[in-house]
Amino acid sequence: MNALVALRLAVAGGREQQFRRAFTATGVGVAGALLLLAFSAPNAAFGRAERVSWQDAATAVVDGEVADPPAEKRDGALFLAVSDYFAGTPMTRAYVAALGADPPVPPGIDRLPGPGEIAVSPAMRRLLAATPDDQLDDRFPGRDTMTIGPAGLAHDNELVAIIGRAPDELRDVRSVGEVHGFFRTAPRVGILSLQAAGIGVGTVLVLVPVLFLVVIVTRVAAGQQERRLASLRLVGATRAQTALVAATETGLAAGVGALLAWGGYEVGRRVLAATVVFQRGHFWPGDVAVPGWELAIVLVGLPAAAVATTLASLWHVQVSPLSVHRRVRRAPPTAWSALPLAIGVAGLLALVPLRDRRTAETLAQLRPVLALLTVAGVVLVGPWLCMLAARGVARVSRRAPALLAARRIAYDPRATFRAVAAVALAAMAAAYLGSTADRPGPPAGEEAKRIPPGVVRINTGGVPLDLPSAVRRVDSPDYDVPTDGSLAAENRVRTSVADRVPNAIVNTDRDPVDYHLETLFADFDRLGAVAALFVLLIGACGLTAGVIGGLAERRRPFALLRASGVRVGELRLVVLIETVATMLVTSLLGVGLGLVAAYATTRGAGLVWTGAGLPVLGAVGAGTLAALVFTLFALPLVGATTRHDAVRYE
Amino acid sequence: MLLTGRDLHKSFGSAYALRGAGVTLTKGEVVAVMGPSGSGKSTLLHCLAGILRPDSGEVWFADRRIDDLPDRDRAQLRRTAFGFVFQFGQLVPELPAVENVALPLLLAGRRRRDALAAGREWLRRLGLDGLDGRMPGELSGGESQRVALARALVAAPAVVFADEPTGALDSVAADQVMELLVDAAHAQGTSVLLVTHEPRVAAFADRTVLVRDGRDTAPVGAG
Numbered sequence: 001m002n003a004l005v006a007l008r009l010a011v012a013g014g015r016e017q018q019f020r021r022a023f024t025a026t027g028v029g030v031a032g033a034l035l036l037l038a039f040s041a042p043n044a045a046f047g048r049a050e051r052v053s054w055q056d057a058a059t060a061v062v063d064g065e066v067a068d069p070p071a072e073k074r075d076g077a078l079f080l081a082v083s084d085y086f087a088g089t090p091m092t093r094a095y096v097a098a099l100g101a102d103p104p105v106p107p108g109i110d111r112l113p114g115p116g117e118i119a120v121s122p123a124m125r126r127l128l129a130a131t132p133d134d135q136l137d138d139r140f141p142g143r144d145t146m147t148i149g150p151a152g153l154a155h156d157n158e159l160v161a162i163i164g165r166a167p168d169e170l171r172d173v174r175s176v177g178e179v180h181g182f183f184r185t186a187p188r189v190g191i192l193s194l195q196a197a198g199i200g201v202g203t204v205l206v207l208v209p210v211l212f213l214v215v216i217v218t219r220v221a222a223g224q225q226e227r228r229l230a231s232l233r234l235v236g237a238t239r240a241q242t243a244l245v246a247a248t249e250t251g252l253a254a255g256v257g258a259l260l261a262w263g264g265y266e267v268g269r270r271v272l273a274a275t276v277v278f279q280r281g282h283f284w285p286g287d288v289a290v291p292g293w294e295l296a297i298v299l300v301g302l303p304a305a306a307v308a309t310t311l312a313s314l315w316h317v318q319v320s321p322l323s324v325h326r327r328v329r330r331a332p333p334t335a336w337s338a339l340p341l342a343i344g345v346a347g348l349l350a351l352v353p354l355r356d357r358r359t360a361e362t363l364a365q366l367r368p369v370l371a372l373l374t375v376a377g378v379v380l381v382g383p384w385l386c387m388l389a390a391r392g393v394a395r396v397s398r399r400a401p402a403l404l405a406a407r408r409i410a411y412d413p414r415a416t417f418r419a420v421a422a423v424a425l426a427a428m429a430a431a432y433l434g435s436t437a438d439r440p441g442p443p444a445g446e447e448a449k450r451i452p453p454g455v456v457r458i459n460t461g462g463v464p465l466d467l468p469s470a471v472r473r474v475d476s477p478d479y480d481v482p483t484d485g486s487l488a489a490e491n492r493v494r495t496s497v498a499d500r501v502p503n504a505i506v507n508t509d510r511d512p513v514d515y516h517l518e519t520l521f522a523d524f525d526r527l528g529a530v531a532a533l534f535v536l537l538i539g540a541c542g543l544t545a546g547v548i549g550g551l552a553e554r555r556r557p558f559a560l561l562r563a564s565g566v567r568v569g570e571l572r573l574v575v576l577i578e579t580v581a582t583m584l585v586t587s588l589l590g591v592g593l594g595l596v597a598a599y600a601t602t603r604g605a606g607l608v609w610t611g612a613g614l615p616v617l618g619a620v621g622a623g624t625l626a627a628l629v630f631t632l633f634a635l636p637l638v639g640a641t642t643r644h645d646a647v648r649y650e
Numbered sequence: 651m652l653l654t655g656r657d658l659h660k661s662f663g664s665a666y667a668l669r670g671a672g673v674t675l676t677k678g679e680v681v682a683v684m685g686p687s688g689s690g691k692s693t694l695l696h697c698l699a700g701i702l703r704p705d706s707g708e709v710w711f712a713d714r715r716i717d718d719l720p721d722r723d724r725a726q727l728r729r730t731a732f733g734f735v736f737q738f739g740q741l742v743p744e745l746p747a748v749e750n751v752a753l754p755l756l757l758a759g760r761r762r763r764d765a766l767a768a769g770r771e772w773l774r775r776l777g778l779d780g781l782d783g784r785m786p787g788e789l790s791g792g793e794s795q796r797v798a799l800a801r802a803l804v805a806a807p808a809v810v811f812a813d814e815p816t817g818a819l820d821s822v823a824a825d826q827v828m829e830l831l832v833d834a835a836h837a838q839g840t841s842v843l844l845v846t847h848e849p850r851v852a853a854f855a856d857r858t859v860l861v862r863d864g865r866d867t868a869p870v871g872a873g
Contacts, residue, residue, distance in 0.1 A: 400756035411744035560740045563701045565729025644702055
């Protein structure tokens with residue numbers, strides 16, 4: 001049998017085969033699109049950080065803690081970037097002065113603004129136009145001659161201005177650095193390293209439910225396929241030839257699914273870029289994307305995984321010319337299956353108290369391995385838990401639907417868990433992603449340092465401030481300027497200070513206490529909730545696919561029960577109990593383990609972990625409920641698949 | 651008459667399955683419906699049992715017309731007054747033998763302990779002692795059909811509908827199953843409507859009706 005014959009046989013077949021192929025293609029399409037969109041998230045975060053990394057050039061040169069940006073031009077430039085606020089919204093005020101004819105240029109503009117010129121972001125231009133000059137424009141003296149493009153902006157709403165100055169005007173200003181280039185990539189330290197660790201573990205947690213989804217959609221109605229292969233064996237096909245037919249059939253369907261995934265991803269990433277707001281701005285569409293090699297791996301890898309699943313499942317059955325039977329009946333899961341999970345969780349918790357930095361850095365390499373072991377542990381222990389739960393339900397059940405559901409779970413706990421595994425892992429991923437970077441608790445005494453309403457507090461770094469209304473604080477080098485509390489008054493003070501001490505740090509009670517970090521963590525709460533819902537969507541798809549697959553397998557027994565007078569509602573109840581019982585048990589386990597992993601990661605990174613936020617737990621609960629509601633769409637199929645014709649034919 | 655089907659017509663798209671077939675069944679009687687493959691005998695059984703609604707004609711059970719009942723009422727009738735045995739695949743694969751037998755009682759709301767006791771009793775009566783905990787996949791074809799018989803009879807139905815109940819069995823096992831079915835039916839006064847294409851199986855019936863091209867022809871004698 002050559003490949004063409006295999007192809008012909010693979011595309012032949014009736015409605016059952018068409019349903020199988022469409023189901024596999026759709027499942028792989030959904031799985032692939034969701035996976036690609038999930039993989040886009042880290043790129044979006046890092047892409048945003050990279051676009052504004054140019055602002056750190058002077059800090060690197062002056063502080064010397066990180067390497068200077070690579071030299072790009074022969075001549076240098078004096079540079080200073082200052083954080084500022086407008087009504088609590090962060091803005092960046094950068095000063096620049098060319099030191100020759102060929103100075104380095106930040107991304108987003110094509111030349112340095114000269115003395116008396118300013119380059120502004122579109123959002124800043126709108127703000128300048130809408131605000132009286134004495135409150136804001138005077139803080140950015142010069143002619144607006146340039147627009148900063150997306151290459152130099154984190155997002156479309158970022159407030160940035162680059163003010164051109166003569167070298168003499170900047171030379172003596174504190175914190176100004178002479179730079180010969182600007183960062184184009186962000187060093188992945190600090191928050192970014194936490195993000196990277198979180199995203200690494202999160203990727204595993206997303207990948208596993210997706211693979212489960214692929215396995216479920218590939219294995220749907222496998223019994224019919226195996227019987228079909230047996231009929232091929234009857235006419236002389238070898239085991240290898242039947243495997244070729246099965247692999248071709250799955251490969252074709254999954255290949256179509258990969259194309260659907262690509263299309264879904266291209267649409268989805270544009271929708272996400274246009275709708276998701278993170279740190280006050282939308283993502284640039286170019287950032288919500290995966291690199292070409294990642295796209296290729298997913299689009300080739302998922303069909304390959306589907307084909308591998310088909311071949312692996314064929315290995316477990318002996319397809320003879322007259323029948324299909326299992327090679328061996330698998331032993332029921334035992335308590336030993338909990339061992340990997342116990343090791344994974346114990347290992348994660350054991351790393352937490354290690355405060356020594358070098359030891360912690362070395363052992364931090366273990367964290368993804370332990371996280372992976374924990375995820376694998378959930379996969380291994382899930383069937384055992386399902387079996388225990390089912391036995392318990394069977395023992396106490398008084399109604400036939402509950403007994404049927406419990407016996408079904410206990411009969412093949414691995415298949416049952418496969419159907420709900422995606423939700424359990426998704427709940428784990430959601431709890432983890434949503435609570436990893438929780439809002440840090442205020443340091444001791446922080447409350448005492450809060451700025452009273454109506455006061456503008458100024459830190460000049462020791463530079464005397466020549467401002468009549470400024471009062472030097474007794475206990476610190478800061479100055480306080482009392483105002484009437486209006487935004488206009490505050491901005492007049494900010495503008496006056498910027499004119500006198502360009503690099504002064506100016507704050508009021510309108511600004512987030514922890515500046516940038518506070519908004520970052522607050523947004524992470526929200527992003528965590530979005531991620532939770534997103535990952536649970538993968539789980540919901542897996543759950544629905546599992547329910548439909550289970551129905552396809554039991555079409556005839558269910559149809560015969562219905563013919564014997566069992567009501568469709570009772571059959572639906574059986575399916576619902578199977579799903580709800582196992583989903584609840586495994587999802588609770590998943591949430592618990594997700595929180596443990598999040599605690600270990602956050603504490604391991606030296607941050608304060610304040611537990612899962614209500615938005616995250618709410619999102620996990622709502623998502624799990626939504627996953628369940630999602631499966632309700634599959635329940636009408638119980639009626640459709642158990643009609644009269646299923647009594648007579650398979 | 652306990653069950654009567656008159657002038658039944660049924661088509662599936664453009665294919666006619668029944669063209670005026672009918673059959674009668676008295677209390678405790680065993681009637682075999684015979685005919686070649688595709689003659690409409692299974693469709694006749696499904697119409698009489700309320701699984702299918704005929705396009706025209708009438709079905710009466712215990713002086714009550716049932717073909718025009720809503721689906722819900724026909725389902726209720728099937729679970730309370732009828733029992734079913736099919737050719738294969740009727741046992742719920744996840745339930746052990748005793749729970750498969752007890753299933754109709756559990757569905758009817760009987761206490762679990764009572765239902766399981768009745769299930770064990772029927773397994774014993776059908777010579778399946780000690781197989782209570784066996785799963786369907788661990789039973790032979792003949793044992794599976796006897797479990798199915800027990801399930802069909804456990805709720806003491808008025809009529810058992812058996813559609814090719816021995817179709818997947820060898821002749822020895824088939825004879826054994828038929829003897830048990832007929833004996834058990836006679837013992838509790840249950841009527842049996844048996845569909846088969848095998849004269850050897852039909853010979854167990856009190857009476858045989860021949861169906862050809864969707865019509866019943868003259869009875870071919872008593873069994």
